[in-house]
Amino acid sequence: MEFLETLINGLSIGGTYAMIALGYTMVYGIAKMLNFAHGDVIMVGGYTIYVILAQTGYPFLGLAAAILFCVLLGVAVEKVAYKPLRGASPLAVLITAIGVSYLLQSSAQMIFGSAPKMVTLVHINSINIGALQIEGHVVVTLISSFVIMLLLTLFVKYTKVGRAMIAVSEDKGAAQLMGINSNAIITLTFAIGSALAAVAGFFMLLKSPSLTNTMGAMPGIKAFTAAVIGGIGSIPGAMVGGILIGIIEAFSLKSAAIAPYTNAIEFLILIVILLVRPSGILGKKRREKV
Amino acid sequence: MALLEVKDLEVYYGVIRALKGISFKVEKGEIVTLIGANGAGKTTTMQSIIGLIPIRSGSVVYNGNDITKTPCHKLAKLGMSQVPEGRRIFQELTVYENLMMGAYSVKNKSSFKDDIEDVYKRFPRLKERKNQIASTLSGGEQQMLAMGRALMSHPDILLLDEPSMGLSPLLVTEIFDIIKEINKQGTTVLLVEQNAKKALSIADRAYVLETGSIVLEGDAKELMDNDDIKKAYLGE
Numbered sequence: 174m175e176f177l178e179t180l181i182n183g184l185s186i187g188g189t190y191a192m193i194a195l196g197y198t199m200v201y202g203i204a205k206m207l208n209f210a211h212g213d214v215i216m217v218g219g220y221t222i223y224v225i226l227a228q229t230g231y232p233f234l235g236l237a238a239a240i241l242f243c244v245l246l247g248v249a250v251e252k253v254a255y256k257p258l259r260g261a262s263p264l265a266v267l268i269t270a271i272g273v274s275y276l277l278q279s280s281a282q283m284i285f286g287s288a289p290k291m292v293t294l295v296h297i298n299s300i301n302i303g304a305l306q307i308e309g310h311v312v313v314t315l316i317s318s319f320v321i322m323l324l325l326t327l328f329v330k331y332t333k334v335g336r337a338m339i340a341v342s343e344d345k346g347a348a349q350l351m352g353i354n355s356n357a358i359i360t361l362t363f364a365i366g367s368a369l370a371a372v373a374g375f376f377m378l379l380k381s382p383s384l385t386n387t388m389g390a391m392p393g394i395k396a397f398t399a400a401v402i403g404g405i406g407s408i409p410g411a412m413v414g415g416i417l418i419g420i421i422e423a424f425s426l427k428s429a430a431i432a433p434y435t436n437a438i439e440f441l442i443l444i445v446i447l448l449v450r451p452s453g454i455l456g457k458k459r460r461e462k463v
Numbered sequence: 464m465a466l467l468e469v470k471d472l473e474v475y476y477g478v479i480r481a482l483k484g485i486s487f488k489v490e491k492g493e494i495v496t497l498i499g500a501n502g503a504g505k506t507t508t509m510q511s512i513i514g515l516i517p518i519r520s521g522s523v524v525y526n527g528n529d530i531t532k533t534p535c536h537k538l539a540k541l542g543m544s545q546v547p548e549g550r551r552i553f554q555e556l557t558v559y560e561n562l563m564m565g566a567y568s569v570k571n572k573s574s575f576k577d578d579i580e581d582v583y584k585r586f587p588r589l590k591e592r593k594n595q596i597a598s599t600l601s602g603g604e605q606q607m608l609a610m611g612r613a614l615m616s617h618p619d620i621l622l623l624d625e626p627s628m629g630l631s632p633l634l635v636t637e638i639f640d641i642i643k644e645i646n647k648q649g650t651t652v653l654l655v656e657q658n659a660k661k662a663l664s665i666a667d668r669a670y671v672l673e674t675g676s677i678v679l680e681g682d683a684k685e686l687m688d689n690d691d692i693k694k695a696y697l698g699e
């Protein structure tokens with residue numbers, strides 16, 4: 174029973190990581206850049222929820238506002254900071270992204286101070302199935318994140334725009350020949366990634382109400398790890414990687430002896446997987462250009 | 464007025480001057496071929512016309528519109544389509560999805576079914592493999608897919624960059640027959656080839672490109688009898 178509970182916990186944590194990892198992997202696949210500031214979008218989402226909740230008292234209005242604000246922020250950052258660097262060296266882009274990350278963290282600190290804010294969203298009762306007892310936020314996160322993953326998969330697989338995203342990620346020039354506006358596809362990718370980050374911020378606050386300006390940093394790095402484990406650039410890869418990291422985390426935290434080393438274990442697994450499969454679990458081997 | 468007119472086109476890669484101010488025209492209904500050795504600048508010409516490589520100076524006028532600075536993704540809607548060098552089909556997508564991408568710029572959705580049937584009729588092998596992932600197609604099938612994909616946008620002019628590359632002689636003949644047929648049905652063709660013999664045999668007119676400059680131009684049949692051409696490009 175305990176095993177099953179831990180597994181469900183892990184799937185739920187993994188769902189949150191997957192939401193974040195998808196943003197990393199889609200932006201990497203389509204804009205060919207590592208958006209180091211992606212984790213901080215979660216934090217911006219968190220503060221948006223905090224503000225709206227304080228003003229109106231409606232947590233879901235907070236979530237909607239966070240999604241909207243993060244989408245606008247993600248798209249604006251792409252336009253202002255990353256787009257002018259298209260074609261520049263990857264290092265220049267990475268350093269810019271790190272700069273954006275610090276800018277977001279410092280801005281949040283200036284506006285809200287450095288003391289943690291408490292954001293109590295909604296209390297959801299635990300669910301009992303026989304001897305199985307699962308916390309309410311776990312159920313909500315698990316179900317919502319898996320529904321979102323399913324919807325995203327359907328969107329990418331079965332819509333024309335979704336297929337165009339894959340086309341741009343594979344060959345931007347050829348996609349442009351088809352009449353696909355690759356800049357618009359990149360903007361859309363940032364928008365989707367940022368929306369998912371806002372949702373992840375909501376899930377995190379459901380689980381633990383403490384909000385700080387660095388709340389996105391560690392989950393960001395772990396979700397990036399998840400994306401690399403799954404195969405960076407691969408959408409199903411980010412889902413698998415995120416869920417895997419979530420399950421490992423849940424089981425590792427369960428044992429008092431191992432718990433302090435949870436982060437180390439996750440990064441160790443990254444190293445092992447990259448040694449065995451350098452392109453990640455579902456990653457493609459890099460094809461030579463013809 | 465020519466359908467496509469390139470004037471004094473200059474293109475640089477960094478400090479390398481890849482096109483040294485070339486000019487040529489393609490009239491409506493023609494097959495015009497651009498022949499030249501490796502590195503002459505054929506692909507550079509094709510890609511700069513369609514906006515994939517920036518133009519340093521000169522102009523490209525298509526259908527009376529200056530498209531020198533028009534972004535690539537707007538040209539499909541204007542009736543210009545390209546089968547790029549190396550085919551560049553979308554490897555992760557199925558045959559059907561590649562054709563769907565070819566129709567991306569077509570706003571009228573109702574014609575899609577007919578268009579795709581037309582492509583299948585022209586390339587029956589694509590129909591048999593419509594749900595196959597494109598990366599698993601043979602080289603010849605990939606070329607057919609690249610051509611089918613380019614036709615999905617109803618081009619007025621089709622730019623073909625080395626359609627014969629890597630194909631068996633039999634398949635080359637088949638592909639060239641298809642090019643002729645597409646042209647007969649009303650599509651103007653600009654054809655880049657290293658296989659000069661084949662290209663001249665189906666073209667109306669030809670230009671010879673050498674290290675970024677056009678050194679010879681004329682009627683395709685006449686160029687085939689030109690001694691310099693025979694020696695340099697036809698291996699006679």
Ligand SMILES: Nc1ncnc2c1ncn2[C@@H]1O[C@H](COP(=O)(O)OP(=O)(O)OP(=O)(O)O)[C@@H](O)[C@H]1O
Pocket residue numbers: 476479481499500501502503504505506507508548657
């Ligand atoms: N991306 C690039 N960067 C620098 N130089 C380039 C680049 N692409 C092409 N060149 C150079 O420009 C010149 C023309 O190249 P281009 O590809 O247009 O030749 P081509 O006629 O198509 O040759 P091929 O028959 O081999 O395809 C060559 O000297 C090539 O080395």
Ligand SMILES: [Mg+2]
Pocket residue numbers: 505506507548625
């Ligand atoms: Mg070439």
